Amino acid sequence: MGCPVGKSNRAEVTARAAEMRAAQARKERQQKQMIAAAVAVVVVIIAVAVGVAIANNKSTGDPGATTTGSAAAFIPKLAAIPAATFDAAGAPADANAIPQKVEGGQVLTADGKPRMIYVGAEFCPYCASERWAIVAALSRFGSFEGLAPTRSATNDGNIPTITFTKSTYTSDYLTFNAWETKDREFKPLQTLPADVDALFKRYNPEGGIPWTFYGTHELPGSGIPLQPFLEHTGDNGWNEIVAQMETGTGNVGKSVDASANMIAAQVCQLTGGQPANVCTSTGVTAAAALVQK
Template sequence: MARRVEQKAAARERIAAQQAAQRRAEQRRRLLLAVGAVVLVVVIVGGLVAIRLAGGGKKTATGPNGSADAALISTLSSIPASTFATVGSADVKTAPSAINDQPPLTDNGKPKVLYIGAEYCPFCAAERWPVVVALSRFGTFKNLGTTHSAAADVHPNTPTLSFHGSTYTSQYLVFTGVETTTNEVQGNSYKPLDTPSAADQATLEKYDNAPYVDKQSAGSIPFIDLGNKFIGSGATYDPDLLAGKTQAQVADAIKDPSTAISKAVIGSANVYTAAICKLTNNQPSTVCNTEAVTAAAGKLGAAKG
């Protein structure tokens, strides 16, 4: 009994350390959401010294970039219900939190899910997988890209997808995915890519801050707003799980519920699915009324704001 208690305590300490490291890394990069080179100038001993923010001097990442092939998309959009049921959400430690008394985020009369991230960001790289898996239960992606996080950042070259240039069609909701920069260095930052609309930028500036996210996570990416009912900021699992894998290998691991990757990605996807079901009035019922999804709703964070 004492040994089990010690093991659980050690596991909690590891998780806390990972989350603290994620917050520190995300906060170093929060200003990279601004398009273009960013230079901070401070006064030191009467002189001006230029200090490059995170990303300065980093080399361009290497690895596969391009369009996600049909086999990859098919794997992610056809994960069996048994896999979602087997994995469940028991191992999920971080999840979006509810927010109170805010106007619904909608687009053309449908609830809207907004993602804002960047291709260099390893936490964005990790989180795109469960976001795509969850949204694929409600609609269809086209023209998803493949990319990886920056080579010289933490969790280098994390394999991932990209929302840049993609479209999403659903009878239940609207999804907007914004990738503000590539993983390629330009000056002291990364090359600009997508520019959020004025409305999406306003949503980011309001809700990616306290009290809607923890104060220490304010300004972090990825930022995910689920209909102004739930807010996610940062990754829900450790990007190191994906290290050294190709996108195809990650997808194959996701559909195998015995793998650590599946437990992380499918677990988080179940929680995202539960949040989305709150937006769609539990439609489609074949997804929202499953035991795995109803149980995952209990993982959603307590209301803030």
């Protein structure tokens, strides 16, 4: 038999049990507090990391992020460069901006109008610079829809520009067709149709881009100096470039406007001098003197 427990022993046992329960409760509270503190620290660390990432994105900008909101607000301005600014720019000083006569070439037609062809790629920095002049020039003969801001490849200039990928062009005087064969990450984008691919391989066997083809003339490459564009690769680059084009000033404005005059002069050769207000303007007339006969 076991020894019976007296009253005093029972009181001691009861008190000791209460102390043990209290100690256990304290231990559990401490554990919960430690877990809560650890969770709070993790939450703070995550919040700080997210905040830093957002701040960095705002300060440096995602080089490929070009939304259709405020980022595209420059496009209507690009399509409406003042005629006086084009006139002041005159003819391009760089011989590379002058289209070369194509041996055996002839005017192409589509939809009953002379046809102009562009082949490029979104990653290409020279395509990036040339598109500014093409859009400015052709907006004097018609209108674009679906133009969107983009950049050349991050590791190839990261130059702010416009893409023709989803664009259409409407004009009473000219048919303009454009293809961007790869995106800014060098992935395949658009495939040349058979007739354009044949022209591209025949007249541009080395396959260089950009390639602008007028049927009778071609411009391999870009006639606009690339270096100045590298000074406008920030988040506001598109607006900076078009602002210079509007005034014909700065390290980009005049050279792009003059190249646009050269493009317009070449187009006027295809359209028979129409529209007259463009083809007889001072800037286009100055550039027309450089058209290769």
